[in-house]
Amino acid sequence: MAPGGFCVFRQQRWERAMVMAPGEGASDEGRIIREAVNSNSKVIRTRGKRWSDKAEAVFLAELGATCNVRAAAAAAGFTTTAICNRRMQSPGFRAAWDEVIDRGYARIEALLIGTVFAFRGK
Numbered sequence: 001m002a003p004g005g006f007c008v009f010r011q012q013r014w015e016r017a018m019v020m021a022p023g024e025g026a027s028d029e030g031r032i033i034r035e036a037v038n039s040n041s042k043v044i045r046t047r048g049k050r051w052s053d054k055a056e057a058v059f060l061a062e063l064g065a066t067c068n069v070r071a072a073a074a075a076a077g078f079t080t081t082a083i084c085n086r087r088m089q090s091p092g093f094r095a096a097w098d099e100v101i102d103r104g105y106a107r108i109e110a111l112l113i114g115t116v117f118a119f120r121g122k
Helices: 006-018 051-065 071-076 078-088 089-121
Strands: 029-032 042-047
Touching: 051 071, 051 089, 071 078, 078 089
Parallel strands: none
Antiparallel strands: 029 042
16 A cells, blocks of 8 residues: 555556546547545546547537537437436536526527517518
């Protein structure tokens, strides 16, 4: 055991994972850190099919533009089931989803109201 209670091997593996994060190489393959509630975070491999910050950004951008979960999930490369599971498990993602949907609906409503007033004025 290393000072501070960490196993040297575990620390080295953790550091390698930080260096090999997805999105930094030629492809999305790499390793990510899966946070755990019980502080047993794990380093896992990803082959580009796992959730990432990039996938979340794509999903949220598409969701904000369309307010369509199925289209946004397809744009991010995931099923609606996977996206809904992520929403149930991640409070931060749920909050971002709600914020984007609220802004998206407000934008759509403003466009509809503008269209109605433009139509009435003719």
